Amino acid sequence: MKKIRIAIQKSGRLNEDSLKILKECGISIDNGKDQLKASSRNFPLEVFYLRNGDIPQYLKDGVIDCAIIGENLLVEKGQGIESVEKLGFSKCRVSLAVPKTTEYSGIEDLNGKKIASSYPETVRQFLEKNEIKADIHKISGSVEIAPNIGLADAIVDIVSSGSTLFKNNLKEVEVLLKSEAVLAVSPSIDEERAALLKQLQFRLQSVLTARQNKYVLMNVPEESLKEVIALLPGMRSPTVLPLAESGWHSVHTVISEKAFWEVIDQLKTAGAEGILVCPIEKMLA
Ligand SMILES: Nc1ncnc2c1ncn2[C@@H]1O[C@H](COP(=O)(O)OP(=O)(O)OP(=O)(O)O)[C@@H](O)[C@H]1O
Ligand SMILES: O=P(O)(O)OC[C@H]1O[C@H](OP(=O)(O)OP(=O)(O)O)[C@H](O)[C@@H]1O
Numbered sequence: 001m002k003k004i005r006i007a008i009q010k011s012g013r014l015n016e017d018s019l020k021i022l023k024e025c026g027i028s029i030d031n032g033k034d035q036l037k038a039s040s041r042n043f044p045l046e047v048f049y050l051r052n053g054d055i056p057q058y059l060k061d062g063v064i065d066c067a068i069i070g071e072n073l074l075v076e077k078g079q080g081i082e083s084v085e086k087l088g089f090s091k092c093r094v095s096l097a098v099p100k101t102t103e104y105s106g107i108e109d110l111n112g113k114k115i116a117s118s119y120p121e122t123v124r125q126f127l128e129k130n131e132i133k134a135d136i137h138k139i140s141g142s143v144e145i146a147p148n149i150g151l152a153d154a155i156v157d158i159v160s161s162g163s164t165l166f167k168n169n170l171k172e173v174e175v176l177l178k179s180e181a182v183l184a185v186s187p188s189i190d191e192e193r194a195a196l197l198k199q200l201q202f203r204l205q206s207v208l209t210a211r212q213n214k215y216v217l218m219n220v221p222e223e224s225l226k227e228v229i230a231l232l233p234g235m236r237s238p239t240v241l242p243l244a245e246s247g248w249h250s251v252h253t254v255i256s257e258k259a260f261w262e263v264i265d266q267l268k269t270a271g272a273e274g275i276l277v278c279p280i281e282k283m284l285a
């Protein structure tokens with residue numbers, strides 16, 4: 001039986017969360033230190049530990065079937081590679097920044113300027129779309145230093161908290177794209193492995209949905225029951241069980257975390273007490 005070959009980043013921003021999500025999918029990986037390839041004991045899967053930046057080419061060549069990579073790389077190097085699942089971690093944006101002291105009134109200001117970036121293709125597409133003629137200077141790291149040493153007038157790089165820009169006296173003026181970790185698939189995946197990919201996706205979806213939802217339990221007096229149930233944006237409808245003390249009920253439901261914080265005060269006002277919020281491990285459609 002064939003195994004599906006998945007690439008994850010060897011070390012860096014994506015490594016830990018990629019291994020974590022596979023583990024939550026119930027996939028155990030025999031992971032020796034400094035190993036570049038490992039197999040799963042309980043799922044027909046082989047893991048290849050590679051540089052994030054090299055992964056799109058491996059996918060195109062068909063030597064791996066799928067990978068967890070930053071979505072931004074698909075714009076840079078991923079023509080023909082499909083992203084089949086957003087994974088919700090490593091959220092960032094690719095932005096253009098200029099020195100704080102530069103007066104910036106709009107994209108036209110970039111005409112004739114020099115832009116340093118590790119993502120030249122992303123910059124090229126952005127300039128072409130906006131009909132700007134500027135020089136692109138490719139550097140592979142420490143991009144934020146470029147304007148300070150006179151190498152460029154602007155930079156395009158990844159921004160998350162913005163603290164690297166801040167420390168280098170730069171300001172973010174354009175967001176080129178937003179990114180998060182995704183499951184990307186080789187255009188030449190075969191049928192047998194595509195079926196395994198579907199199984200993997202099903203597991204990933206159940207983990208991702210579970211992460212976004214909470215199991216909520218609360219005690220509700222008889223007179224508040226109708227009002228509380230009306231407030232709950234549940235899946236189908238909540239479970240209502242009697243408490244040992246008469247006139248009281250235990251109400252159980254699943255709520256998306258965001259929605260929960262919106263209704264919590266209303267639930268308390270309506271008479272709900274002893275509200276417990278528990279994580280869900282898996283949620284199957
Ligand atoms: N500061 C950040 N916050 C959130 N996500 C980030 C941040 N920096 C990068 N990322 C995301 O994580 C991915 C991997 O970034 P990282 O810097 O670890 O690797 P890389 O520079 O692409 O390197 P390599 O090719 O060496 O593996 C990026 O493509 C991007 O999608
Ligand atoms: O907005 P912030 O939260 O400051 O994050 C942005 C920084 O994070 C990334 O670098 P990373 O730390 O991955 O180092 P690298 O350049 O060695 O990849 C990116 O290249 C920025 O420099």
Ligand SMILES: [Mg+2]
Nearest residue numbers: 012013141158
């Ligand atoms: Mg980086």
